[in-house]
Amino acid sequence: MGRFWSLLFLLVPILGVLCFALAPALGYWLPPDISEHGHRIDHLFMFCLYLTGAVFIATEVVLFWFMWRYDGRTNRDPVKFSHGSHNLEIVWTIVPAATLLFIAIYQMDAWADAKIRTPNIPATVEVTGRQFEWRIRYPGPDGELATEDDIFGVNELHLPVNEQIVLNLKSMDVLHDFFVPQLRIKQDAVPGNKIPMWFTARETGTYEIVCAELCGWGHYKMKGRLTIESREAFDAWLKQRAAEQKATQ
Amino acid sequence: MLGGASALAGCGQADVAQFRLNMEGRDPSFAAYEKQAKEAKTSEESKKFREERKAAIANEKVREQLVVDLLTAAFGTPDAPFAPPDTGLDLVKLRRAAGPTASYQSGQQHGLYRKHCAHCHGISGDGAGPTALFLNPYPRDYRQGIFKFTSTGPGAKPTQADLERLLRDGLAGTAMPSFALLPQYEIEALVEYVKYLSIRGETEALLNAAFENEELKSIDLKADAAKQKEQAVALAERVKSEAGYCASLWIAAADNIVEPNQEAIPPFLPAEGTAEWLASVERGRLLFRDSKTANCIKCHGPTGIGDGGGEELFDDWNKVKPANTKPDIALWLLPKQELRPRNLRLGIYRGGRRPADLYRRIHVGIKGTPMPSAGNVLTQPGQIWDIVNYVLSLPYEASGENRQQPATIHTASTAQTSP
Numbered sequence: 001m002g003r004f005w006s007l008l009f010l011l012v013p014i015l016g017v018l019c020f021a022l023a024p025a026l027g028y029w030l031p032p033d034i035s036e037h038g039h040r041i042d043h044l045f046m047f048c049l050y051l052t053g054a055v056f057i058a059t060e061v062v063l064f065w066f067m068w069r070y071d072g073r074t075n076r077d078p079v080k081f082s083h084g085s086h087n088l089e090i091v092w093t094i095v096p097a098a099t100l101l102f103i104a105i106y107q108m109d110a111w112a113d114a115k116i117r118t119p120n121i122p123a124t125v126e127v128t129g130r131q132f133e134w135r136i137r138y139p140g141p142d143g144e145l146a147t148e149d150d151i152f153g154v155n156e157l158h159l160p161v162n163e164q165i166v167l168n169l170k171s172m173d174v175l176h177d178f179f180v181p182q183l184r185i186k187q188d189a190v191p192g193n194k195i196p197m198w199f200t201a202r203e204t205g206t207y208e209i210v211c212a213e214l215c216g217w218g219h220y221k222m223k224g225r226l227t228i229e230s231r232e233a234f235d236a237w238l239k240q241r242a243a244e245q246k247a248t249q
Numbered sequence: 250m251l252g253g254a255s256a257l258a259g260c261g262q263a264d265v266a267q268f269r270l271n272m273e274g275r276d277p278s279f280a281a282y283e284k285q286a287k288e289a290k291t292s293e294e295s296k297k298f299r300e301e302r303k304a305a306i307a308n309e310k311v312r313e314q315l316v317v318d319l320l321t322a323a324f325g326t327p328d329a330p331f332a333p334p335d336t337g338l339d340l341v342k343l344r345r346a347a348g349p350t351a352s353y354q355s356g357q358q359h360g361l362y363r364k365h366c367a368h369c370h371g372i373s374g375d376g377a378g379p380t381a382l383f384l385n386p387y388p389r390d391y392r393q394g395i396f397k398f399t400s401t402g403p404g405a406k407p408t409q410a411d412l413e414r415l416l417r418d419g420l421a422g423t424a425m426p427s428f429a430l431l432p433q434y435e436i437e438a439l440v441e442y443v444k445y446l447s448i449r450g451e452t453e454a455l456l457n458a459a460f461e462n463e464e465l466k467s468i469d470l471k472a473d474a475a476k477q478k479e480q481a482v483a484l485a486e487r488v489k490s491e492a493g494y495c496a497s498l499w500i501a502a503a504d505n506i507v508e509p510n511q512e513a514i515p516p517f518l519p520a521e522g523t524a525e526w527l528a529s530v531e532r533g534r535l536l537f538r539d540s541k542t543a544n545c546i547k548c549h550g551p552t553g554i555g556d557g558g559g560e561e562l563f564d565d566w567n568k569v570k571p572a573n574t575k576p577d578i579a580l581w582l583l584p585k586q587e588l589r590p591r592n593l594r595l596g597i598y599r600g601g602r603r604p605a606d607l608y609r610r611i612h613v614g615i616k617g618t619p620m621p622s623a624g625n626v627l628t629q630p631g632q633i634w635d636i637v638n639y640v641l642s643l644p645y646e647a648s649g650e651n652r653q654q655p656a657t658i659h660t661a662s663t664a665q666t667s668p
Binding site for chain 2: 131135147149154155221224244245247
């Protein structure tokens with residue numbers, strides 16, 4: 001009975017690893033990546049997962065071994081007092097510090113590509129978060145936003161496939177967050193700021209845009225629908241929207 | 250006073266959902282009698298007033314219960330709505346929208362109204378849900394049967410298509426969000442439920458008015474059982490006919506659509522620069538300022554930023570309330586809220602930005618608000634379209650222009666340079 005607890009706690013790493021091993025097969029994993037840059041995000045995610053996973057397993061095994069080895073009922077060794085090991089402390093300070101520093105440098109390029117190196121092309125669309133909807137504005141034929149030929153919409157975002165998109169994100173009231181998991185993009189919308197996001201979608205289909213920042217009591221209903229379609233279909237849709245907007249009856 | 254309103258708003262949170270009785274503006278404690286009693290000269294007189302008060306309170310209680318019973322018999326409860334057959338309401342849709350929120354494995358959602366609408370519009374559709382107090386403008390109170398943005402003529406109800414469009418597009422500039430992603434059937438179910446709440450609310454108001462106007466004075470609230478039964482049958486008939494009348498107005502809406510005049514339609518944005526467009530905007534600008542016809546500047550101001558009116562404006566829902574400083578404002582669910590004329594330079598159009606939408610706003614007005622119907626003064630073909638064109642151009646007017654000077658407009662100068 002004495003070693004029951006050590007065996008019980010050994011279940012933590014075993015079940016933990018099992019969860020991660022089975023999750024993809026059971027459908028509890030990242031949604032399919034449809035973006036061009038997504039593999040870099042996923043790579044960083046998997047890298048961190050394997051790294052922390054290895055440390056997690058090692059730590060849990062050591063904890064188990066100590067509980068097993070020094071169980072009070074079976075251990076007959078005399079008690080030893082220790083004032084610690086200076087060398088050991090140096091090791092367990094420097095190794096994690098170096099690892100964190102490595103991760104910080106390793107991800108820098110991906111971060112810069114995702115958030116800093118804005119492509120120098122005009123925005124395809126402007127999305128404005130508002131309690132509790134996404135207001136959408138396309139530049140229209142002149143390619144410039146905030147001009148007379150802008151095309152307006154709400155919650156229905158259409159974008160062309162296989163083209164680099166720059167999306168300007170704004171907020172009318174509070175913090176919102178534009179999140180499309182399949183595109184591996186997520187960005188806070190900050191009132192007063194115009195924040196560009198960019199990506200290239202490689203697969204057509206419809207995806208959910210969710211608000212990922214608690215923005216008020218109606219946060220749960222703040223959903224949009226993203227339709228990725230061919231350039232022709234996108235142009236036709238935009239043309240139809242523009243015509244509807246000029247309806248005189 | 251705010252505390253009073255939110256305390257009232259909390260009353261409906263019983264375990265079983267119930268419609269809240271429309272008691273707005275009514276004082277069930279009859280404080281006026283107490284005031285008279287205090288001011289009476291003799292003690293006998295004041296005693297008389299106090300007795301009258303007691304009788305009035307007792308009478309009011311019986312009346313309230315009667316109204317509750319009659320409405321429940323005709324319309325059911327929020328969990329099990331029912332509507333008299335001659336209202337033409339679709340019970341299957343109503344049941345889908347009503348009741349507590351639930352979803353089934355098939356993907357079917359039930360209790361749509363409580364999931365999407367009730368926190369603002371209230372279980373009873375009185376526009377006084379838990380979040381209503383923080384919003385400006387307040388959520389619509391359906392019980393008056395007045396809806397602001399419709400395609401129908403003055404005084405008419407909105408059409409089915411109007412309400413469906415409103416749910417899909419939301420009302421930009423207000424707290425009403427878009428429900429564009431809901432399936433068509435759910436939108437229809439919600440529209441049906443809004444109609445139901447509106448018809449129910451109007452029926453209740455008509456019933457209250459009938460009691461008030463002594464039409465139902467012959468009803469003996471303390472009659473014996475047989476008499477009561479007889480009265481109940483007559484009253485139930487009355488409720489049915491009132492409900493049928495309210496519903497008939499909804500059905501008639503489809504025949505009362507205002508079709509925008511298709512003659513003399515000018516080119517709209519983004520056709521700027523063409524001489525035709527410039528001429529139309531200029532005509533619109535003059536009409537906007539013409540105090541004899543459109544007179545838009547009266548409220549929207551000479552520059553269209555909504556600074557025209559000096560007086561306080563109220564919509565129909567707030568007009569009837571006393572000032573917020575008066576004690577009897579506590580009898581209302583929400584404090585009195587002032588209405589501001591729209592700033593037309595923001596490019597936000599609550600009732601829709603299509604020229605047809607703006608045409609109807611000008612032709613019909615905005616129901617329940619001081620925005621009047623101008624269809625009978627702007628009779629020349631194209632006049633309303635010119636104002637629509639001018640209003641659509643306002644958000645894009647060049648900055649730095651002297652907006653107080655109507656004569657020096659940038660459109661006139663660009664007109665000469667344009668090919």
